[in-house]
Each structure stands twice: as structure tokens, then as C-alpha cells.
Amino acid sequence: MYDIKPLEEEWKKYKKKKRRPWFVLIFSIFLILLISLTFLNYKEIDFIKFYDMSKAEIVTNKSTTLLIDKALTALEIKKPKASEVRQIAEIEPMTVTSNENASIEIVEDLPISEDLGTIKEPRVNIETTTIQEPRKKMHLEIIETTSVSAYKDVAKRFHQSHDTDDSLFLAKSYYRKGNYKKAEYWAFQTNKVNGNIEESWLIFAKSKVKLGRKNEAINILTAYIKRSNSTEAISLLYKIKKGIL
């Protein structure tokens, strides 16, 4: 063996070449890690900013919805279709004509400032009272969310499905909150879909009394009693007439 030195040199070169991919790999991993760390750091700062901004946005949105309650008002402005009105007129001609006019008036006259006052306060009241209603799971959902948007969702759902459970719930809730105009509106909507729900007729009449339309309430109740002979309605009519509601 006389060519050992060149062979040794060749081996050194070979070893270097063999190690090169490893060096490249390690360097690449290091580079990727470095880039990822830098990127993460940058993202974190950005995220904090973004988080703050989104928080602020949420707060403002919440306040506007609480104050204005736009969607609900918009829904209420919707005038019922002539065919639907006719359908109800067949069941209760007297009541319907007076109610229709009344509801439109109510909605058109609806002052935003009054809404502000009524919506702002009694959120806790809704929760406690609705918990006692075991009949509707939907109420519990609203309690969990406790936001105005939940009422909007129910109203939206009603317009899609015409489920009287939804409209009656809204009528009762608004009545309890003292928002009698909305209570009257939702009771009316319930009656339009199903004219045999006693609770809805009672809320409708009570809301009218609270709004100072006692005669209308008496007329409605009289017509309903004639049709259903309901003791609850009779008792309410008595209370209205006596002025003890």
C-alpha cells in the first residue's frame, strides 16, 4: 500500500460530503425554529392588539343593541299581510279590526327612548321568571345568553316558523318587563296564528288596559268569553271593569 496518503485525503473529503446533508438539515431546523419563534412573537403582539380591539368592538355592539334594539323594531314595523288579516277577521271580526289598527299605531308610535328605559333594567327579572316556566326549553337558552339578541333570534324564528310558542313567550316576557306595546304586539301575532290560546288573549287584553285602552280590552275579552266561556277571561273582565288590574 503506497498510496495511503491520497486515500486518507480522499476519505476526509468523503466524510465532509457525507456530513454536509446533516449540517444542512440541522441548519434548516434551526432556521425554521428561529423563523417560527419570530413569527410567533410577532403574532402574539398582534394578537393582543387584535384581542383588545375585538373586545372594544364587542362592548360597543352590545351597548348599541341594548340601547336601540333595531332588529326588533324593524320586525315590528312589518305590516301583516292582508290575507292573514282576513283570516283572523273571519274568526273575530270586531276584535281584529280594532287590534290591527291598534298594533300598527303602537309600532309606528314606538318611541326609542322608552325602549331604552325598559330594556336596560330588568334583565335579571327575565331570568328568574322564565326559569319557573318548565314548559319551554327555549326560555332556558335565552337565560343562558341573557342578551337582547336572544329576543331578536326568537322573533326571527317566529317569522320563519310561525310557532306560537315563540310569539307567546315574547308577549309574556315583554309584559313582565313592562313593555306593554311589545307585549300587545306579540299577543296579537299569537292570536293571528292561533286564536284559541287563552293566555295570549289575556295578555293582549291586559296590555291594552296598561296602555290605557280599557274599552278595547273589554270588547276583546267580551268577544273571547262569548266564544270560549273562559272563567279566567271572565275574572279578568271583572277586574278590568272594576279597575283593579
Next chain:
Amino acid sequence: MKSRYEAAKNVFIDSIDIGDYIELDSSTSAYKQLEHSMDKPLKMILLFGKPGTGKSILLNRIHNKLKNQREIHYFDTPAINEKEFFHKLFKVLTKKDLPNNTEVNFSALVNFCKNLRGKREIIILLDEAQMYGPEMMEKIRLFSDSRAVKFVVSLHKTEDEDLIAKEHFQSRIWEVIELKNASKEDQSKYIHKKLLKKNLFEVANAIKDKDLKLIHTFTKGNYRECNKLLFTLFEICEYYDKNDPSKINYEHMPKRIIEMAALKLGYIHV
């Protein structure tokens, strides 16, 4: 002082010396297969495989083992020309020498073979048969048709040789024995047995499993390549042993030296 690696180096000098034959599972199996095939009434047996898979040593071994029992002849080197081949064949068949300036009458020799049928059974081991041209192979086939002469034809496995096999032997009664490169286990046994045969226990012990794996990777299990690599490997060791002992570990073969040998032989490149 003589280096221990000098003896180890000489173990791996490539030869077909029967004394160097190493019993391995694969080689024993090929040997038995060939021996069994030769007992069958076959005209031609084809032994093929890549160079360095042990065809020649197998033929040599079978010749050595059977030469005293049967009429077996080993043509280790191919004849330069047809004349030389027929002179050799004439000698085998007639047991007489022909003067150099005499031509063999081919058809007369074929007839002579036919007359031998049932009287003698001659086996001719033809190594490196890829050196014979197609015309020559055709004549060999005619001899084998006499059924007095059996040919064991050893060929390198290449596309061309497969073609020869197809063209000349496909329609004949023949058997194919293929020799393959050694597995890692077989090659490891081969290296260790070779060293132990020469009492080089310490050297054998210094070649560990991962070294054997590396050797197998470089040589792909080819016996000839393995011999070459180990010869070069021990040559480098011998140099270090004599000139720079600090670079060698007697307990364990340095990977560096195996790689250097592989570099020298061109198995790996810079």
C-alpha cells in the same frame, strides 16, 4: 515482523481453489441441486448468475468431488477457437490426443458420440460459456442430443446471455440453476469462516456486525467484490500496522478503514 493483516489479506485473494471453498447454506443448496440435476437424464444444465456469485468454484468443487466416480471433465477456460474446442472434446471422448495440425470431422465426432449412447455417460462442465459464440453453442447442442454427453453450461447473467439460452436451449431438455449474491448473513459467515480457516480469530473478532453490514452494503453480497474489499481493507490495515499503529484499533475494525477501502475500489465516491 510480519503483520497479522498480511495473512488476513491473503485469505481474500480471489481464486477458485477448492481449498478456499466455504460451506454456506446457499452454496450447499446450489451444490446439491446441481448434483441432483446431473443424475437426471438431462442433456444440458444451465448454471447462471452474475459474475462473482460462485459459479466457477461450484463447478470446480463438483468436478473434484465426482472425478473419481464419474466421467466428468471441467473446461475451465473457453477455447480460443472452434478447432481447439473440438481437439479438447475429441480427447475427452476418444481418450486420444490429436496432432495439432489435424482438423476434427464434426459430423464424424457426433456420430461417434451417438455410438457411445448407453455405453458411457460423459459430463462436461463448460465454464464461461458466454465466450462461445452462437454457432459453437449450436454444435454443443448437437453433441448433447446424442445423449452420451451431458453439458453443464455456466453463463454470466446478462440480457445477451439470456438470449443465447433462449435461442439454443429453450427447446431442449434442460434445467436452470441460478446463483445469486449472498445475503448479509451468508456473507458474514463467509468472511468469518474464511478468516477462522486460517486461524485468524482475533482479526475475525475485530469485524463486528455493523462492519459486516457496511461491507454487505458496499459489495451487495457479491463474493468476488467482498474478496476485493477485504483484501484492500487488510492491505490498509497492514500498512497502518507497520507504519502508523496509532491509526488502527486491534479490537475493532475502524469504519474509516472500511470506507477507505470502498473509496479505493470505487464503491463510494467523493
